[in-house]
Amino acid sequence: MPPKKKSKSSSAKTIVVVGAALAGPTAAARAREVDEHARIILLERNTRVSYAMTGLSLHLSGEVASLEELNREREDFFQSVYNIEVRTRTEVVQLEAKKKLLHLRDEKGDSTLPYDRLIFAAGASSLHPIGLKAAENFRYFRTLDDLAAIRAQLDSGARRFVILGGGSMGAEALDGLVRGGADVTLVEKKLRFLPDYAPEISSIATAAQEHKARIVAGFKHTDFEYKDNRIVAVKVDGMRIDTDFVVGAIGVRPRTELLKKAGVRLLGDGSIAVNERCETNVKDVYACSICVSVPDGKEHVYIPQAAVSDKTAQVAGENAAGGKAVLRSMTASQIIRLPGIEVGRVGLTCSQAMRKFGKANIGSVFVHGRNTEPYMPGSEGISLKLFYHRKKKQVIALEAAGKDIKSRLDTVAAALAGGLTLNQLAMLDLAYTPAYGTARDALNVAATVALQKEAGLTATTSYEEIRAARAKYFVVDVSLKARHAGFHDMHIPLERLRESTGQLAEKFKKSRAKIVATLSESGRRGHLAMRILKARGFTAVNILGGKKTS
Template sequence: MKVIIIGAVAGGASTATRLRRLNDEVEIKIFEKGPYPSYSNCAIPNFLSRDVKSYENLLLNSPESFKTRFNIDVEVNSEVTKVFPEEKKIEIKSEGKTYTEDYDKLVVATGAEAIVPSFIKGVDLPHVFTVKTVPDVVKLDKFLRENEKKRVTVIGGGFIGLEVMENLTRAGFEVSIVEATNQVMAPVDYEIATIIHKEIHDNGVDLYLEDPVSEITEKEVILKSGNKIETDAVVLAIGVRPTSKILEVAGAKVDDRGYLEISDTYETSLKDVYAVGDVVKKEDFMLGGLTNLELAGPAQKQARALADHLAGRKSKPVSVIGSSAVRVFDLNIACTGLNEKKLQSDNIEYKTSYVIPMDKVGIIGGANPIFMKLIFDEEGKVLGAQAAGRGTVDKRIDVVAAYIKMNGKLEDLYEYEHAYAPYFAPPKDAVHLAAMVGQNILNGDVRCVTMKDLRSLYEEGAYIVDVREKNEFENGHIKGAHNIPLTEIRNRISEVPKDVPVYLHCRSSQRSYYAYTFLRENGYKNIYNIQGSYLWFSLYEYFDDLRLNREPIFTKYNFK
């Protein structure tokens, strides 16, 4: 059997090497359009800051290593230009020559290409770049350093945009980032994104939200609002689209966004032609159907499943829940499962819990708060989670992701047994606390609103009680709030009205929950705990106050 693979990065290289490990007799040949096979595309932006010292460190294998280790032939700088499914042949263009190769099985792992929007005037100028491949990032880096350019505008606030922004900033460039929507990093909800916005601002980056690009000139990026950003270079990072044209022309079925349609065994509508990676969608574990998720992990899992099938083993389609993580300067962000935006658009009922515990025992040096959000349904089934913080947020989200894949519920998360020691985590970790708060909400032990409701409550003149200590209150509070510390509330209960709704908060919602239970047990019915409390309130409001030039609702922000 002769297997030809188009594309030598995550999907293609993984299919080839797994198949070789299962079958040493099959003939395997890979054609790669670019000069490098099997590179670490996720680490490409890190070359800009020299966290990756040389672009050569991004290269994981060479054609020679594929041959000596796996007896796999790899042809680089070789573009497959046509597929002839009836004849089981492909046409290749390399070094000015065109030739054909036959196959028994064809695997298409062409991935996705960066979107260059034609509706933006000036995208074809020589100082406009994308960062999708190793040659892309080398070209950008060379342009900036050899021409002593200093000002860079990044268009797009997704993963690639954020990573390029950070690495360029750390390399000493003056960076602006433009996002057409109201937040960066679309997979997380707004209350997590606001924490990222502040981190970006605090590191000297100019962040433009809800202001799409209308034109790029030699010296400026012009936004829809009329704002003009002086710039020496522009990086387009507004998303990717599947590189499927070669098979579409050959007659393969694609969906309305260009993703190749595949069977449970990754076979396209063309016989003996398969596809994996970013050129296809993945099974949606959460909602059923298919979803796009352009990440190396799912691509490699698909590749393994396809290789098993080609080797005659049973395999099943890879399903995804959308786990991802990113670092933005000193802030770590991770998420998994469904977010509120998706649940709302699909009219799915859900509830949320918010907690702000430390990532390790607080008296240990280096402990940092974790801002964690857990999403669940009325039955307690876990639907998603998001977290941000300067500590290890990713391992908390990984735990939730594992339980989601097992259809776990809140009680399962609460009972999960973690590896505890003061340097690693508190006895009740963020995951436990988020599940506990969720259980309290479902059991009716507490009624909550969130930081998203705070501004409207303030504008309506709601009765807000701050249960922090007096010195904390004096260091910053919601304008018009009433300070009744938790340590005094038993003696001052008469000051809490029963004839109007009362909204309680503290620094992290823990002390205000204690106050809530005390008031509840003493006959108060119309009370609410504001999830997030002052620490998250400040982060949620801060950057929007700046960019919208609006009046703060606090006497002073608190971020610690």
């Protein structure tokens, strides 16, 4: 006997999804996969449904030729494949949570829409640059409509672009515009490009752009010069930068005012505090996308990234339809393609880690390695900064720069989810063949160095520490050939160090310095030199990262 069909009238519920950029469509699709009979309505105040909020730079670069390729799954796709009602140009003006009622406004006027379950996926709004007036040659780097406007300027011959903001969003805009043939200047108010990254990684990323784009960071004031409703120049602390077009990428703010008025709990940054099921504190109201903060132990953390939007959307969509999905480890994994280099990170930032665990408990090491064996054609360097908990010897985060870094980031993402220790990471048996890696991967090396540091087998310092107290350090370049003239006090190749310690001791004593700092190309020879000197009674440290981070 065939199974009885469910009565649609008795079981069907109405699930309304607010917001149709990336997270909203994902949540709606997931809800349909769980419940075939529900009425699912997707609301969007802008002109189109979009999955493609993370590939914007690829259209600017010309690698994705059209917006249609970038965004194939549009309104008609969701209607025909998922049987989802899509309403664009429709704004939600009020939520009455107790009545489970939405007040809407569209081109036809005002209306109301009842729901059984609500998924809020309105995302975030772009932060507006202070002092910038409305101008026809300014757009944010957020939506497909923004992208179309920026691409039209490139196609019309505009070449001088100024990007406001040097975080991940600004970096992606830089990559797309440079590859698209633009003359790009990026301005970042904080001290460094990619300010959430460690100084070593930020410096490597900045140096890689030297002949590709201009980066201006660490300023106080920005002004704009206009002519006929167009920005003709951006002034940074008085320095004038002529421009044809300005792109805003300084950050985002959660778009959650609607929920605040309805009694949904928000955090200080305006994000929605959801639980592991992506539920809010209001019954039958779920939330996802870059307007939510996800649970992290007893705290919540705001991670405005596409991967987190996707994960929260899957959980919110499934549970709104009656499922039992839960969020797992959110590691804030990120990778950015830049001209000539890749940069990425996974886990807490250094400042987040210090707030969570305390500064004294945070250790870090910085190492250089290769993406393949050095003898392979095209072998390139990679640089890793590994953060760990000193007492627990547990991995906290990784930052990376170079080529083929994704596998290292993914490995640490899994390590964080599994609670791996430094000992486990140091001996982790990773896939190896000379064309794709090294027998001892840079990740193994980083974990090993961290263990040595905690065991007192190595000691490091940074260029910043040496510059801040230069007289305290006697710098010895142990490279085969001296290549750091003007910085080191003495050059002794590592191969001759043991036989030259007497000469070194004499000069060190005359210098009245307190510590010998060893210097080499990548830090490896410096570490070996430091061990030799410590064994002979010198107070010695190795300069972190060697010459590559100078």
